[in-house]
Each structure stands twice: as structure tokens, then as C-alpha cells.
Amino acid sequence: MLVYAGVCSHAPGITGRADQADPMARDGLYRAFGEMREAIAASGAEALIVVAAEHFANFFMNNMPSFAVGMAEFYDGPIEDSAWLGIEKFRAPGDRDLSKRLIAEVMQTVDLAYAEEWKFDHGIAVPLHFLTPDFDVPIVPVNINCQGPPLAPIARSWALGEALRRAADSVPERIALIGTGGISHWPATPDSGKINEAWDRDFLDRWCRNDKAALLEYDDATVYADAGQGGFEIRTFVTVSAAASSAPGTVHFYEPIPIFAVGCTTASYDLTRPPR
Amino acid sequence: MLRAADEALGSGVRQATMSTCGGSRPGVPRCVLSLYYVQKFLFELNRSEELQTSYWADGRAVLDSYTLTTEEEDALIEPDIGLLFHLGVNGQILMHFAALHQIEWQDYLQRMRDGIETHGPVREGVYAVTGYEGTHDPGRGPGISAGSAEEGGSGAELAERPGRGTGISAGSAEE
Ligand SMILES: [Fe+2]
Numbered sequence: 001m002l003v004y005a006g007v008c009s010h011a012p013g014i015t016g017r018a019d020q021a022d023p024m025a026r027d028g029l030y031r032a033f034g035e036m037r038e039a040i041a042a043s044g045a046e047a048l049i050v051v052a053a054e055h056f057a058n059f060f061m062n063n064m065p066s067f068a069v070g071m072a073e074f075y076d077g078p079i080e081d082s083a084w085l086g087i088e089k090f091r092a093p094g095d096r097d098l099s100k101r102l103i104a105e106v107m108q109t110v111d112l113a114y115a116e117e118w119k120f121d122h123g124i125a126v127p128l129h130f131l132t133p134d135f136d137v138p139i140v141p142v143n144i145n146c147q148g149p150p151l152a153p154i155a156r157s158w159a160l161g162e163a164l165r166r167a168a169d170s171v172p173e174r175i176a177l178i179g180t181g182g183i184s185h186w187p188a189t190p191d192s193g194k195i196n197e198a199w200d201r202d203f204l205d206r207w208c209r210n211d212k213a214a215l216l217e218y219d220d221a222t223v224y225a226d227a228g229q230g231g232f233e234i235r236t237f238v239t240v241s242a243a244a245s246s247a248p249g250t251v252h253f254y255e256p257i258p259i260f261a262v263g264c265t266t267a268s269y270d271l272t273r274p275p276r
Numbered sequence: 277m278l279r280a281a282d283e284a285l286g287s288g289v290r291q292a293t294m295s296t297c298g299g300s301r302p303g304v305p306r307c308v309l310s311l312y313y314v315q316k317f318l319f320e321l322n323r324s325e326e327l328q329t330s331y332w333a334d335g336r337a338v339l340d341s342y343t344l345t346t347e348e349e350d351a352l353i354e355p356d357i358g359l360l361f362h363l364g365v366n367g368q369i370l371m372h373f374a375a376l377h378q379i380e381w382q383d384y385l386q387r388m389r390d391g392i393e394t395h396g397p398v399r400e401g402v403y404a405v406t407g408y409e410g411t412h413d414p415g416r417g418p419g420i421s422a423g424s425a426e427e428g429g430s431g432a433e434l435a436e437r438p439g440r441g442t443g444i445s446a447g448s449a450e451e
Contacts, residue, residue: 017381055368060319061312079323084375119323147368149402188367189403190389229402 002168004043004176006268012122013260015086032253033130045176053146057121065113066152070141071099077120095138105167146232157235161242179240181233193258208249244269358391364401
């Protein structure tokens with residue numbers, strides 16, 4: 001059963017360049033992550049699905065799946081240098097059997113790759129650093145290719161979200177679901193630090209209204225022009241929208257923090273309230 | 277989009293690349309754009325401490341098993357971060373290569389800017405295909421593509437989109 005649905009940023013600077021950020025902004029973001037951790041714990045979640053957009057840690061253009069789901073007993077990370085990312089090496093628990101049941105249900109409507117081996121990069125490691133710092137909640141990683149075009153159209157991310165919801169509701173475990181990614185950003189390029197706040201706020205407005213038509217309006221050429229390559233990661237947010245099934249959303253924190261290279265965000269859907 | 281980017285690449289760039297092609301392995305095509313293999317090498321290097329050890333010991337020998345041009349091989353040995361970015365290497369791979377070489381963050385960003393300044397717009401890959409936005413050159417201003425705009429490609433059209441450049445934080449230049 002799905003008991004929590006939210007989104008957050010995952011930029012490596014959030015932990016790796018923490019000392020270079022405006023302390024007020026950084027501490028505000030960290031507090032927001034803390035509140036998200038508490039909300040997930042309060043939901044009684046027994047497992048956490050993380051819909052991420054990894055960055056060539058496991059998946060590469062030699063064999064690039066549009067969608068992949070982890071099916072392992074454990075996941076090691078971070079794949080990046082620990083000092084660079086500011087996160088110590090860890091082993092996060094998985095739940096192979098739960099993954100298998102979720103995958104089987106998702107596959108009824110959405111084609112997937114699965115992976116019995118998966119090393120977390122910052123796309124998952126940064127959120128977990130804040131949300132399950134004791135690594136006491138089994139993780140089911142889900143990846144959407146947002147790096148190596150051609151990318152699956154955003155409508156397919158919506159379909160994935162609907163399938164994940166159906167799958168989560170089909171198992172007895174209490175399931176939390178988060179999507180992680182940037183909104184507008186130009187990560188790891190000369191334009192790192194540029195953030196299109198107006199575009200981000202418009203996107204988050206659509207996300208909170210959970211307006212399917214408005215969310216599926218985006219195409220990659222426009223997204224790239226207005227929101228950079230990092231904007232392709234809105235797929236993870238859109239997947240969570242679909243999974244939340246018309247529930248209303250709230251942005252708990254949004255602030256452009258240039259040294260973190262993204263408009264830092266936490267937001268969630270209220271699954272207990274009737275759809276808008 | 278793709279066609280515009282293709283035109284933006286232009287025959288001049290292709291010929292320049294052809295003339296710098298090398299490679300000594302028998303049976304391997306000598307004059308191909310091999311961005312894929314540059315990135316494949318960096319992807320594998322980022323994942324494998326064993327490969328990193330071999331790279332430090334004898335980089336040329338390691339690179340021999342990848343289909344690379346002389347230009348690419350030299351850039352990977354140097355390392356020439358600016359040239360690698362110009363060639364089209366994805367920053368999500370390149371930033372770890374820079375970190376491996378103890379190049380700190382602001383220096384990494386500057387080297388990419390210098391690479392574009394020296395070599396021109398990104399030649400291939402995700403940034404080139406979609407019309408690379410450009411550098412922080414205040415003379416160009418936001419929203420002007422450093423890539424295909426001059427060629428009358430997609431960048432120029434995109435630059436005319438209303439609302440572009442507004443509400444954009446200038447970013448790391450301010451830090
Ligand atoms: Fe990312």
C-alpha cells in the first residue's frame with residue numbers, strides 16, 4: 001500500500017559543496033530534508049521506492065534501459081569519491097522479494113529492465129543521506145534514463161508512475177515513494193549554477209495541482225532550452241505525480257542555491273486528502 | 277532539431293576531425309568521431325579502481341583497447357578537460373574524471389569555459405544536439421546560444437523565445 005509520495009533534489013553539491021553555500025539557505029534545505037524524513041517515518045513506511053535519474057553509474061549507452069528497477073538484497077554506494085560527495089561509503093538494504101513482486105506487477109503495463117546489482121550514485125545517495133541516514137529501511141531503486149537521449153517520452157514516465165502505484169497497492173507492505181531530480185539546471189557544465197526560477201515555480205505549480213495535461217505538455221527540446229539538460233529529470237517528479245493519482249501536492253521548500261546547482265526542493269502529495 | 281544541429285556541425289568541423297584522426301590498431305576504422313568510446317572509457321574508469329590504477333600506471337596502454345582518435349587519446353592523457361567538453365563528453369561523466377585528477381570544482385567549470393573559447397561550440401553529444409546554451413561571457417548575454425546561433429540553427433530560434441533569460445540566477449559567477 002502506498003503511504004507516502006514526495007520529491008526532493010539530489011544534486012551532489014548539496015553534500016559535497018555544503019561548506020561553500022550560504023549557510024542560511026543550506027540549513028533551510030537541510031531542515032526541509034529532516035521534515036521529509038520525519039514524514040516518511042510517520043507514514044509507517046516499511047520500504048522506500050526511490051525513482052531516480054542516475055548519471056552513468058550503472059547504465060550506459062551500450063545497453064541503456066528507459067526504465068530499470070533494482071532487485072537486490074543490498075546496494076552499495078556512493079559510487080563517487082566519498083570526499084568529493086561528502087558521503088561515506090555505505091551498504092543500503094534492499095528487499096529482493098519485494099522488488100520482484102513490484103516488478104512483476106509493473107510489467108503488466110510497462111516494460112522494464114531489472115538489475116540484481118546496482119551501485120547508488122548521488123541521485124539516490126544524497127536523498128538517502130537525509131531520509132534514511134541509518135539505512136534501516138529497505139530500498140527499491142527505480143531508474144529513468146534522463147541522461148542519454150533518446151529518452152522515453154514524459155508520458156511514459158506517467159505510465160510508469162501509474163504502474164508503480166498499482167504495484168505498491170498490490171503488496172501488503174507500507175510503501176513510501178520518492179522521486180529525486182532537478183528541476184531546471186545545467187549540471188556539471190560551464191553553466192552550472194544557473195537556475196530558471198520562474199520555470200521551476202511554474203513546473204511546481206503544475207506538479208502541486210497534479211495536472212496531468214499540463215505535466216505532459218513538456219517536450220525535451222523546450223525543456224532543454226528553458227531548463228537545461230538537468231530539466232530532463234522532471235520525469236522522476238512526473239512519475240510521482242502519476243503514482244499519487246490526483247492527490248493535491250505541497251511544496252515544503254524551494255530555493256535556488258547556485259553552488260548546489262539547482263533550485264533545491266522538497267514537496268509531497270497528501271494521499272489522505274481527496275483529489276482536487 | 278537534429279537536422280539543425282547537423283548543419284551546425286558543418287563540414288569544416290568534420291574535415292578538421294578527419295585530419296586529426298589516428299589510431300594504430302589493425303582493422304579499426306581510423307577516421308571516425310568516437311565520442312561514444314571516449315565516454316565509455318570514462319564511464320568504466322569512474323566505476324573501477326583497478327582501471328584507475330592501470331590508467332595511472334600506463335594510460336596509453338589502457339586507452340589502446342578503446343576506439344579513439346589521437347586527439348581524444350591525447351585529451352584523456354593530458355587531461356584536457358576543455359577539449360573533452362568541446363568534443364561532447366557529458367559533464368556527469370567528465371566531472372568525476374576532473375575530480376580524479378584533483379581538479380577542484382570552480383577550476384573544472386573554468387576549464388570547460390576555456391575549452392569552448394579555444395575550440396568552439398560543443399561538437400557532438402547531448403549538448404550539441406539540443407543547442408548548447410553558451411558560457412557566462414557577459415557580451416553574449418543569457419539566452420544566446422554559443423553553439424548553433426551563429427550558423428542560423430536552432431539556437432537562434434530558441435533565443436527569441438519570450439521569457440528566456442528572465443528569472444535565471446546567474447549562478448556560480450556570483451559565488
Ligand atoms: Fe541528476
